[in-house]
Amino acid sequence: MSVAKTSIKAKIAKVLSVRHLNDSTFVVRFERGDFQFEPGQYLALGLKGKIQKREYSIYSAREDDFLEILVKEVLDGDVSKRLKTLNPGDELEVQGPFGYFTIDEKKKEKHIYFIASGTGISPCHSLVMSNADLKFTMLHGVRTADERYDMMDYSKGNYVACTSREGTGDFYGRVTDYLNKANIKTDAAYYICGNSNMIYDVFDILKGAGVPQDQIHTEVYF
Numbered sequence: 001m002s003v004a005k006t007s008i009k010a011k012i013a014k015v016l017s018v019r020h021l022n023d024s025t026f027v028v029r030f031e032r033g034d035f036q037f038e039p040g041q042y043l044a045l046g047l048k049g050k051i052q053k054r055e056y057s058i059y060s061a062r063e064d065d066f067l068e069i070l071v072k073e074v075l076d077g078d079v080s081k082r083l084k085t086l087n088p089g090d091e092l093e094v095q096g097p098f099g100y101f102t103i104d105e106k107k108k109e110k111h112i113y114f115i116a117s118g119t120g121i122s123p124c125h126s127l128v129m130s131n132a133d134l135k136f137t138m139l140h141g142v143r144t145a146d147e148r149y150d151m152m153d154y155s156k157g158n159y160v161a162c163t164s165r166e167g168t169g170d171f172y173g174r175v176t177d178y179l180n181k182a183n184i185k186t187d188a189a190y191y192i193c194g195n196s197n198m199i200y201d202v203f204d205i206l207k208g209a210g211v212p213q214d215q216i217h218t219e220v221y222f
């Protein structure tokens, strides 16, 4: 696996735009410069001059000449709240890239199942937008339909929204409910990202169905 070289020294990047997707979730676009990364990796990022930094998966594609992150405001949080108030021209301190939630060439031959909760779809979006030939299914666990972030970016039929609080998605229930009813392919590769409870439950379902552990990849957010 080739993973981009990590830089611990923070780079300064100017915010280009903030695109609000609903009341709490937004995409921050900022300068990329010569920054290199492998789709699926994440950054550590904060406002310039502030000590607090948090990890954010890269949302944009490898070929884009900017970087983007998809952020959900955590109401009792710190950094996510500050990011929501950013304006074009504000400056960020960015470190990275970090992480191994990447797809090697051999895995790209398999059907890939992305299973994400909420903003856990972010690295999966980067992977899909960077690999035009990927054969994939995106299983997205959200509470309501307005959390189907940029669903039009996925080709028709490849994106399945599992809505847990209302029946307005493609499946009414959690991703685990969906998987419990599905015919799970043991020769596919699985990329699971989001909150730890979802990841542990999905991992157990996949293992129980006979999916080999080296075909299951995880990225825990909280």
Ligand SMILES: Cc1cc2nc3c(=O)[nH]c(=O)nc-3n(C[C@H](O)[C@H](O)[C@H](O)COP(=O)(O)OP(=O)(O)OC[C@H]3O[C@@H](n4cnc5c(N)ncnc54)[C@H](O)[C@@H]3O)c2cc1C
Binding pocket: 042, 054, 055, 056, 057, 058, 069, 070, 071, 072, 073, 074, 076, 077, 078, 079, 080, 081, 118, 119, 120, 122, 219, 220, 221, 222
């Ligand atoms: C590898 C990695 C990648 C990540 N990528 C993203 C990303 O792409 N987009 C993104 O929005 N977040 C991502 N996160 C979470 C992010 O780093 C922060 O934890 C989050 O933004 C909250 O930061 P805060 O300073 O606002 O709140 P804090 O003061 O740090 O945390 C407050 C509380 O909120 C919890 N929390 C964190 N995230 C959530 C959430 N989404 N929903 C509910 N509770 C939460 C924390 O566990 C904590 O208990 C990632 C985390 C990791 C480890």
